[in-house]
Amino acid sequence: MRGAEPPGGARRASGECAVTKIGIIGSQGRMGQAIAAAAEAAGVEVAGGVDKDGDVATLAAKVDVLIDFSSPGALEGNLDAAMAAGVPVVIGTTGLEERHHWLIDSAAQVIPVLQTGNTSLGVTLLAHLVREAANRLGEDWDIEIVETHHRMKVDAPSGTALLLGEAAAEGRGIALADNSERGRDGITGKRESGTIGFAALRGGTVAGDHAVMFLSDSERLTLSHMAENRTIFAKGALRAAEWVQGKPAGRYTMPEVLGL
Numbered sequence: 309m310r311g312a313e314p315p316g317g318a319r320r321a322s323g324e325c326a327v328t329k330i331g332i333i334g335s336q337g338r339m340g341q342a343i344a345a346a347a348e349a350a351g352v353e354v355a356g357g358v359d360k361d362g363d364v365a366t367l368a369a370k371v372d373v374l375i376d377f378s379s380p381g382a383l384e385g386n387l388d389a390a391m392a393a394g395v396p397v398v399i400g401t402t403g404l405e406e407r408h409h410w411l412i413d414s415a416a417q418v419i420p421v422l423q424t425g426n427t428s429l430g431v432t433l434l435a436h437l438v439r440e441a442a443n444r445l446g447e448d449w450d451i452e453i454v455e456t457h458h459r460m461k462v463d464a465p466s467g468t469a470l471l472l473g474e475a476a477a478e479g480r481g482i483a484l485a486d487n488s489e490r491g492r493d494g495i496t497g498k499r500e501s502g503t504i505g506f507a508a509l510r511g512g513t514v515a516g517d518h519a520v521m522f523l524s525d526s527e528r529l530t531l532s533h534m535a536e537n538r539t540i541f542a543k544g545a546l547r548a549a550e551w552v553q554g555k556p557a558g559r560y561t562m563p564e565v566l567g568l
């Protein structure tokens with residue numbers, strides 16, 4: 309029908325939308341609530357939200373951008389809904405596996421998709437510093453990543469720890485998948501040279517602490533970040549949502565948003 313509004317993606321590809329109307333997937337969760345509060349403070353309209361068993365297709369049809377902080381199991385349906393409506397999606401959900409990344413790559417052929425394990429400015433800069441340090445320090449510097457989170461967190465290592473591991477691996481010019489040590493217990497044998505180790509601590513209400521340690525024979529360098537609350541993630545998610553609007557189909561992440 310002539311005059312009917314084109315799918316959101318086509319409309320936004322022209323870049324004409326200035327105001328972001330967001331839809332939150334995982335709206336009643338810790339992050340969903342933090343995003344809604346940050347949106348209210350920033351004057352960003354929340355057009356709706358869904359949780360388990362919610363209707364994401366209906367939500368997608370009435371928003372400019374979907375923001376997903378829910379569960380890996382929801383990802384495929386969320387991407388399908390975003391593609392059908394032609395709206396960009398910001399994915400903050402962690403615990404993603406290879407097949408989820410494949411789904412994201414595939415959706416990014418159709419719509420803009422921004423995925424990150426951490427939307428904060430501090431962690432985005434930390435990843436940059438980690439890449440640089442890993443590149444400049446020789447292989448005699450072992451790399452270990454330690455993360456601490458609240459007792460309710462369900463995935464490990466955290467998405468941020470993995471993001472930092474990827475940054476370290478890039479700096480070293482190695483593939484993280486072939487060089488990571490994800491859990492030591494019992495007679496582990498000595499540390500395998502060149503690996504990147506991960507350790508996860510859980511307890512209390514910690515919003516998210518990450519430390520990347522570089523350890524050599526006689527010295528240690530630690531680069532770290534501590535999140536004092538979820539507002540930093542929520543603000544970063546809103547910034548990502550505003551940035552991704554009007555972008556061409558493709559896969560994006562936080563350094564592009566923050567210009568780092």
Ligand SMILES: NC(=O)C1=CN([C@@H]2O[C@H](COP(=O)(O)OP(=O)(O)OC[C@H]3O[C@@H](n4cnc5c(N)ncnc54)[C@H](OP(=O)(O)O)[C@@H]3O)[C@@H](O)[C@H]2O)C=CC1
Binds near residue numbers: 338378401426541
């Ligand atoms: N990238 C980043 O910067 C950050 C990422 N995160 C990540 O965000 C995710 C959410 O964290 P958090 O808010 O603490 O977790 P919560 O458990 O508090 O919230 C998750 C929410 O998602 C909902 N949900 C579960 N399954 C589905 C589904 N199939 N469809 C729609 N909604 C669903 C839950 O609903 P119900 O209760 O009904 O199951 C719940 O409301 C985690 O993966 C976490 O690691 C967190 C902080 C920062």
Ligand SMILES: O=C(O)C1=N[C@H](C(=O)O)C[C@H](O)C1
Binds near residue numbers: 402403467
């Ligand atoms: O589940 C959380 O809480 C957090 N998850 C993200 C992660 O897995 O890295 C980001 C942040 O650390 C908080």
